[in-house]
Amino acid sequence: MEKIKIDQGDALIIVDVQNDFLPGGALEVPNSDVIIPVLNRYIVLFSKAGLPVVATRDWHPPDHCSFKNQGGLWPPHCVRGTKGAEFSPELELPENTIIVSKATSVESDAYSGFEGTNLDEILREKGIERLFIGGLATDYCVLNTVKDALKNGYKVFLLTDAIKAVNIKPDDGAKAEKEMIEGGAVPLKFEDIAQNLYE
Ligand code: VGL
Numbered sequence: 001m002e003k004i005k006i007d008q009g010d011a012l013i014i015v016d017v018q019n020d021f022l023p024g025g026a027l028e029v030p031n032s033d034v035i036i037p038v039l040n041r042y043i044v045l046f047s048k049a050g051l052p053v054v055a056t057r058d059w060h061p062p063d064h065c066s067f068k069n070q071g072g073l074w075p076p077h078c079v080r081g082t083k084g085a086e087f088s089p090e091l092e093l094p095e096n097t098i099i100v101s102k103a104t105s106v107e108s109d110a111y112s113g114f115e116g117t118n119l120d121e122i123l124r125e126k127g128i129e130r131l132f133i134g135g136l137a138t139d140y141c142v143l144n145t146v147k148d149a150l151k152n153g154y155k156v157f158l159l160t161d162a163i164k165a166v167n168i169k170p171d172d173g174a175k176a177e178k179e180m181i182e183g184g185a186v187p188l189k190f191e192d193i194a195q196n197l198y199e
């Protein structure tokens with residue numbers, strides 16, 4: 001297969017790689033720590049090429065509607081300003097990372113990085129047309145971010161070596177991947193990208 005070359009118009013989107021979604025966190029995604037070194041390799045690639053790196057984060061108020069104690073589905077997680085809401089210290093985000101906070105108000109949840117944020121405007125302003133998307137969790141925030149990206153007209157590459165699922169039902173992650181690919185996302189692994197173009 002011909003390698004994919006990253007170039008102007010491309011951006012890396014890292015979804016919700018926050019302590020609460022990692023092993024030991026309030027809403028831990030099983031084995032999610034294994035994706036961090038892989039994401040770090042993508043980060044190096046995009047940084048060297050001078051291309052934007054975007055990190056989304058779940059950024060909830062303490063009484064957010066998605067929390068069980070408020071009638072929602074999830075244990076309290078990613079409360080803004082807490083350790084659990086911080087990006088993993090292992091994730092080597094560049095200084096100029098564009099941070100997008102979502103689900104920041106009590107009454108609304110948002111699984112997509114585009115929902116209630118200015119992510120689309122930020123990308124358009126920079127002339128971005130292709131998105132390389134990885135992070136957590138495959139079956140929630142990655143799924144919904146990818147679906148919105150496709151809806152908004154971006155070409156989407158799903159980084160299948162840099163996502164992990166919650167899997168409340170064991171095949172949720174596999175189903176989500178299938179849904180994204182059927183919707184037009186192209187599955188991609190690190191080895192599928194041409195290296196050393198910008199060294
Ligand atoms: C997420 C559950 C609740 C996610 C966020 O980032 O995938 N999942 N809030």
Ligand code: ZN
Pocket residue numbers: 058060066077078103
């Ligand atoms: Zn959340």
